[in-house]
Amino acid sequence: MKKKKKKIELIVSILLILICLPVLFLLQSKQREKWALVDKTGIETMGIVIKKRSGTTVTTAPILEYTVSFDFLYEGNYHTRYGFNISEEDYRGTFIGRKYKVKFLPEAPEKTAQIYLDEPVYSEDVNIEKERERILETYK
DSSP states (O other): OHHHHHHHHHHHHHHHHHHHHHHHHHHHHHHHHHHHHHHHHOEEEEEEEEEEEEEEEESSSEEEEEEEEEEEEETTEEEEEEEEEEOHHHHHHOOTTOEEEEEEOTTSHHHHOEEEEEEEOGGGGGGHHHHHHHHHHHTO
């Protein structure tokens, strides 16, 4: 009886995996399409990094992840994108207060905004200390 139960559990587990994998692949594919659309047709502006964070996410195993949050201006209003995932290399080279190229879709600016950390706006670095002070005061 125990062998039969184990066998059924194994079959159910395999079926769940076979069902979930295509769904995960589809979701990931949709996400890539969305990012490609933003990259190709998104509105370009300038954003400023207001926070960087590294931390551990626990799913089945701990995963170290790096994120930045940034502000950008659209139609006279500031929008903030929180927790944008980045690589460890980008994390180490990113500075709070520095401005970078940002692209987004106008129908959902905060959800679709992408920051291009490989495209800093160095001409804006003259005020970086002032920006850091403003950020520290604004985002306590």
